[in-house]
Amino acid sequence: MSSEAKQILTTDGIPLEVSLKKAERKNKIKAFLLVAPLLLFLVITYIFPIGEMFTRSIDDKMITNMLPKTFKEMENWDGQELPPEDVFSAFYYDYKALVEKQEHGKLGQRLNKEKNGFNSTTKRLFRNIKRKKIDESASIKEQMMRVHKNWGKVEYWQAIKRTAPPYTLAKYLKGMDMYFAADGSIAQVDEDRRIHRILWLRTLEIALFVTVFCFLMGYPIAHLLATLPMKYSNLLMICVLLPFWTSLLVRTASWMILLQQQGVVNDFFVMIGLVADDSRPEMMYNKVGTYVAMTQILLPFMVLPLYSVMKTISPSLMRAGKSLGGTPFVAFWKVYFPLTIPGIGAGCLLVFILAIGYYITPALVGGASGTLISNQIAYHMKTTLDWSFASAMGLMLLTGVLVIYWIYNKLVGVDNIKLG
Amino acid sequence: MSKNPEFVKFDKVDKSYDGKVLVVKDLQLDIAEGEFITMLGPSGSGKTTCLMMLAGFETPTHGEILLDGNIISNIPPHKRGIGMVFQNYALFPHMTVYENLAFPLRVRKVEKDEIDKKVDKALSMVSLNGFETRMPAQLSGGQQQRVAVARALVFDPAVVLMDEPLGALDKNLRESMQYEIKHIHESIGVTVVYVTHDQSEALTMSNRIAVFNDGKVQQLSDPAELYEKPVNSFVAEFIGENNTFNGEVIDIDKDKCKVKLANSEILANPISVKSKGEKTTVSLRPERALINPKDKMDNMFTGKIEEVIYHGDHTRVRLNLLGSSEFILKVPNSTSNLELKVSQDINIGWNSLDARALDPK
Numbered sequence: 146m147s148s149e150a151k152q153i154l155t156t157d158g159i160p161l162e163v164s165l166k167k168a169e170r171k172n173k174i175k176a177f178l179l180v181a182p183l184l185l186f187l188v189i190t191y192i193f194p195i196g197e198m199f200t201r202s203i204d205d206k207m208i209t210n211m212l213p214k215t216f217k218e219m220e221n222w223d224g225q226e227l228p229p230e231d232v233f234s235a236f237y238y239d240y241k242a243l244v245e246k247q248e249h250g251k252l253g254q255r256l257n258k259e260k261n262g263f264n265s266t267t268k269r270l271f272r273n274i275k276r277k278k279i280d281e282s283a284s285i286k287e288q289m290m291r292v293h294k295n296w297g298k299v300e301y302w303q304a305i306k307r308t309a310p311p312y313t314l315a316k317y318l319k320g321m322d323m324y325f326a327a328d329g330s331i332a333q334v335d336e337d338r339r340i341h342r343i344l345w346l347r348t349l350e351i352a353l354f355v356t357v358f359c360f361l362m363g364y365p366i367a368h369l370l371a372t373l374p375m376k377y378s379n380l381l382m383i384c385v386l387l388p389f390w391t392s393l394l395v396r397t398a399s400w401m402i403l404l405q406q407q408g409v410v411n412d413f414f415v416m417i418g419l420v421a422d423d424s425r426p427e428m429m430y431n432k433v434g435t436y437v438a439m440t441q442i443l444l445p446f447m448v449l450p451l452y453s454v455m456k457t458i459s460p461s462l463m464r465a466g467k468s469l470g471g472t473p474f475v476a477f478w479k480v481y482f483p484l485t486i487p488g489i490g491a492g493c494l495l496v497f498i499l500a501i502g503y504y505i506t507p508a509l510v511g512g513a514s515g516t517l518i519s520n521q522i523a524y525h526m527k528t529t530l531d532w533s534f535a536s537a538m539g540l541m542l543l544t545g546v547l548v549i550y551w552i553y554n555k556l557v558g559v560d561n562i563k564l565g
Numbered sequence: 566m567s568k569n570p571e572f573v574k575f576d577k578v579d580k581s582y583d584g585k586v587l588v589v590k591d592l593q594l595d596i597a598e599g600e601f602i603t604m605l606g607p608s609g610s611g612k613t614t615c616l617m618m619l620a621g622f623e624t625p626t627h628g629e630i631l632l633d634g635n636i637i638s639n640i641p642p643h644k645r646g647i648g649m650v651f652q653n654y655a656l657f658p659h660m661t662v663y664e665n666l667a668f669p670l671r672v673r674k675v676e677k678d679e680i681d682k683k684v685d686k687a688l689s690m691v692s693l694n695g696f697e698t699r700m701p702a703q704l705s706g707g708q709q710q711r712v713a714v715a716r717a718l719v720f721d722p723a724v725v726l727m728d729e730p731l732g733a734l735d736k737n738l739r740e741s742m743q744y745e746i747k748h749i750h751e752s753i754g755v756t757v758v759y760v761t762h763d764q765s766e767a768l769t770m771s772n773r774i775a776v777f778n779d780g781k782v783q784q785l786s787d788p789a790e791l792y793e794k795p796v797n798s799f800v801a802e803f804i805g806e807n808n809t810f811n812g813e814v815i816d817i818d819k820d821k822c823k824v825k826l827a828n829s830e831i832l833a834n835p836i837s838v839k840s841k842g843e844k845t846t847v848s849l850r851p852e853r854a855l856i857n858p859k860d861k862m863d864n865m866f867t868g869k870i871e872e873v874i875y876h877g878d879h880t881r882v883r884l885n886l887l888g889s890s891e892f893i894l895k896v897p898n899s900t901s902n903l904e905l906k907v908s909q910d911i912n913i914g915w916n917s918l919d920a921r922a923l924d925p926k
Contacts, residue, residue: 465655467642468620469669470720476643479668483659 195543202537205313211252212239216309228302233286236305237279240267244274260304266295316537321345341521341538348517351435351507352500356447358440359496360489363447367488370448371455385448393442397506400438404428404510430512438506443499447492454488490557498546518542569633572598572756573619573724578628580614580780588614590780592628596758601750603759603767606777607803612760615777616726619758621645633723643672648717648725648755652732654709656701662688662712663697669720687719690749707738714746718755727759731766743769764804768792776800792850797837798923801848808854808892810847811925814838821917827888832863832917837924844925851881851895853919862914868892870909880905886913 153161209216214235222228243249249271256263273279273292280288290297307325318324318331322339326332333339366385370378388396403409411425420426428434458481466476504519511517518538525535573596580589589611596602604612617623619630621642629636637645648669657665666684675683688694691711701709710730717725727746731739747770750757761767767774768788776783776791776799784791784800795801798809810831816823822835824847833847855862868886879895882905886892894913896905905911 459653459655461651461653461655462657464620464622464642465649465651465657466668467622468645468647468649468726469672469716470643470646471668471672472643473641475672479672480657 195540198536198539201533202316202540203312203314204533205308205315206311208252208255208308209311211243211248212236212305215239215305219306219309222302222306224303224306225299227297227299230284230286232302233289233296237270237285237289240270241274244271256304256308259308260301262295263301263304266293266301269293270296316534317541319534320538320541341518344516344518344521347432347514348501348519351432351439351515351517352497352503354436355439355443355500356493356497358436359444359447360493362440363444363451363492364485364489366444367448367451367455370452371458372460382452385445388441389445393505396442397438397509400434400441400506401429401510404434404437429510430515432511432515434510434512435507435515435517438510439500439503442506443496446495446499450491450495451485451488454485454491458484486557490553494550494553497549501546501549502542568598570597571595571631572600572633573758574631575615575619576629576631578615578618578625578630580611580618580623581626587626588780589618589625592780592782594775594782594785596756598756599754601747601757601759601770601772603761603771603774604777605761605764605767605774605803607762610777611780612762612775612777613728616728616758616760619724620647620649620726646720646722648720648722650713650717650725650727650730652729654701654713654730656709656712656716658701660700661697662693662699662701662704665701665712666716666719669716673720683719687715690718690753691715691745706734707742710734710742711745714749718749718753722755724756724758727757729761730759731761731763739766740769746770768804776803778803794836795848795921795923798846798848798926801921801923802926806851806893806895808849808851809926810849810887810889812845812847814841814843814845814922817841822922824922829866829887831887831920833920833922834918836921838922845922846924846926847920847922849915849920851893854892854894854913854915856894856896857912858914863917864920865912865914867910868913870905870907870911873905873907884911884913 155161155164157164215232218232218235219228222232240249240252243252249267253264253267253271256267269292270289279285279292295301315325320341322334322342323331324334366381370381370385372378373381401408405411406425406427406429408429410428411420414420415422415425428437462480462484463476466480467473471479501517502519503517504523507515507517508520508523511520519542522535522538522542525531525538573594575592575594578589578592579587581587592611592615594615604615606612614623618625621637621640625638629638631637632645632647657668660668663684666687667680670680670683684697685694688696691714693708693711693715696704696708696712701712704712713730714727717727730746731742734742743766746757750770759767759770768791771788773785773787774791775785778799784796786794791800792805795804801807802809810824810826812824812826812831814822814835815825815830817835817838817840820834822833822838824831824833824845831847833845838845858865866886868884870882871885871890872883874881874883877898879897882894882896883890884892884894892913
C-alpha cells in the first residue's frame with residue numbers, strides 16, 4: 146500500500162490535513178486579532194521604550210558628529226606618539242566649523258569629562274581662531290602646540306581618539322564605579338567616591354530583607370485566611386486589601402507620622418518607659434524606616450499568591466498526615482509546607498522584584514542611608530539630566546531582575562510559580 | 566488469643582458543634598477486635614462525626630471513647646495509631662506512591678530496609694507492585710483508592726477508619742473494590758470502622774452495621790438480620806425496598822396481630838406494638854409477597870396490576886392493593902414466567918410473620 150493511498154480525504158476529495166488547516170485558519174486569525182491590541186500596546190509601551198533606553202544608554206554620537214574629519218584622519222594614527230600634521234589640521238577645521246556654529250563650548254565640556262584641562266585648552270584655541278591668529282598656510286600642528294602646551298601632549302589626543310566610537314559602555318562602567326583609564330583599560334574609581342556600588346548592595350539587601358519580613362508575616366496571615374470560616378476570612382481579607390485601596394503616598398506619609406522622633410511610636414515607647422524622652426531612637430530617614438514602610442506596603446503581594454495556593458490544599462491532607470502518625474509540626478513541614486512552595490515562590494519573586502525598584506517610599510522615609518538605586522536613577526533623570534546614565538542604570542536593574550528570575554528558574558522552576 | 570469484644574467503645578458520647586443541636590446523642594457502641602463494622606445512615610446523621618471523634622479530629626462534648634480499655638479522648642490524633650482512609654483519598658500529591666506509603670513509617674523512625682519490606686507488602690496486598698515511583702496524579706481513581714488503603718494499613722494500625730472511601734468511584738469499580746477491601750480485612754484481621762451512606766456497600770462488606778439517624782444508632786446488627794428483621798420503620802425504609810401499610814392494631818396475640826387499614830384488615834407480626842388501639846406501620850419486603858401462592862398463607866388478597874417494569878433479572882410489578890396503588894412486587898425472570906399485563910387482576914399472598922408491624926411513620 147503506498148503512502149498516498151493512506152492519505153485520508155474528506156467527502157469533497159480534499160486531503161483531511163488541508164481541510165483541517167483551512168478550518169482552523171479562521172480561528173487562528175480571530176485569536177490573533179483578539180490579542181493584537183495588547184501586542185501593539187506592549188510594543189509601544191514596553192519594548193519600544195526599553196529599546197530607546199538601551200540606545201540612549203550607549204549613545205555617544207554627539208562628539209562623533211562634531212569631529213568627522215578628525216576621526217577619519219585618526220584612523221591612520223597608531224595612537225602611541227603625537228599625531229601627524231593631518232590630524233592636527235583636520236581637528237582645526239572641524240573646530241573652526243563648530244566655532245562658526247557656536248557649538249564649540251559643548252565639545253570642550255564633553256572632552257573635559259574625558260580628560261581634565263580640555264576646557265581651557267580648547268578655549269585658548271577658540272580665542273586664537275576668533276582673533277584670526279592662526280595662519281592656515283603654515284603648519285597647523287606647530288601653531289596649535291604654541292597656542293597651548295597641552296596640544297603637544299599625546300594623552301590629550303588619545304582622549305579625543307577614545308571618544309571616536311559612536312557607542313560607549315562608559316555609562317555602565319560608571320554605574321559600577323569604574324571608568325576607562327587613559328590607556329583604554331577599565332579602572333576603579335577612588336574608594337571614597339564609590340557610591341553606586343554601595344547603593345546596589347544596599348538595594349539588594351533591603352529587597353532581600355523586605356522579602357523575608359513579608360514572608361514571615363504573610364505566611365501565617367495567608368494560612369489563617371485560607372482556613373478560617375468564610376465570615377471571618379472575608380473580614381481579614383478586607384484588612385489585607387484595605388491598604389491596597391489607599392494611596393501609596395498617604396500610606397507612606399502615615400508611616401512618617403508614626404515613626405518620626407516626636408511620632409506616635411516613639412511617644413508610646415517613652416510612655417511605657419522603654420526609652421528615655423531625651424534619647425528617642427531614630428526610626429525614620431534611615432534603613433529602619435525603609436524596612437518598616439516597604440514591608441507593610443508590599444505585604445499584600447506576598448499574602449495574595451500564598452492565599453490562592455493555600456486555598457487549594459485540602460484540609461484532609463493535614464489530617465491524613467496526623468492520622469498517619471506525624472506530629473502537627475511534621476505534618477505541616479512534610480505535607481503542608483511543600484505544597485505551598487509555588488505560592489512562596491510567586492510571592493517572594495513578586496515582592497523582591499517590586500522592592501528592588503522601589504522609589505517613593507525610600508525617597509520619603511529613607512533619608513541618606515535608606516535610599517535605593519532607583520532614587521539615584523531619579524536623581525539623574527531630574528537633577529543632573531544625565532539621561533543616558535539613568536538609562537544605563539535602569540537597564541542594569543532590569544538585567545539584575547532577569548538574572549534573579551533565571552536563578553530562581555534554575556533552583557525552583559518557573560512552572561512552580563502560582564499566582565492565582 | 567481471645568478477641569476483645571469491647572476493643573473500641575463509645576461510652577455515652579454526645580457531640581454538639583454549636584451548643585444548640587446535638588449531632589450525636591448518647592452514643593453507646595462497642596466494636597469487637599477484628600470486626601468490620603459499618604456506620605450507615607443518610608447525610609447529617611452523625612456517622613462521620615463519630616468517625617472523626619474516633620480519629621481524634623473532633624472531641625466529644627460529653628462521654629468517653631475507649632480504645633482497648635484506654636480512654637483516648639485526650640490523646641492527639643498522631644498518637645492514637647489509627648489508620649484512616651479519607652473520602653477524597655488525601656494522598657500527598659507531592660510524594661510518590663512509595664513516599665506516601667513510607668510516610669507513616671518514617672515518622673515512626675522505622676529502619677530503611679524494614680520500610681522497603683513493609684511498603685512492598687502493603688502494595689502487593691492491593692496488587693499495585695511496580696507503581697512505587699508514580700505520583701498520585703498519574704494514577705486512576707481506583708488506583709489512588711488502593712494506595713490510600715495501603716497507606717492506612719502499612720503501619721499495622723489496630724483500627725482502620727474508612728470515610729466513604731468508594732464514593733468517588735464508578736459503579737463497577739466500586740463493587741470490585743468492596744470485595745477487595747473485604748478480602749483484605751479477612752486476610753489481616755484488622756478492626757475496620759467504615760462509614761457509608763450506600764446500603765448495598767454496607768450489606769456486602771460488614772460483619773455488623775450500625776444504622777444512624779438523627780444522631781442515634783437505630784439498629785446494630787449483622788446484615789441479614791438488619792434486612793430481614795428491621796426494628797423500626799426508619800431502618801425498614803432505609804435498608805432495601807419495602808411495602809408499607811399504615812393502620813391501627815385492633816387485636817394482638819403473642820406473635821400475631823390484626824391491623825385495621827382504611828377498608829380492610831391484615832395479619833402482621835407485632836414487633837414494636839404492644840396493645841390494642843396503637844397506630845402502626847406494617848412493613849413487607851416485596852420479595853416476600855407471592856403471586857398465586859401454592860401453600861396456604863394467612864394474608865391472601867387480590868390486586869390489580871398498574872404497571873410492569875422490566876429490570877433484566879427481575880420484573881417489578883406495581884399493584885393496586887388494599888387501597889394503595891404503591892404496592893411493589895418483584896418477580897424473578899425465570900423460564901416459567903407468568904403473563905403479566907396491566908389492569909389484570911392477580912392473587913397475592915404473604916405470611917403474617919414477614920409483615921412486621923413497626924412504629925407508625
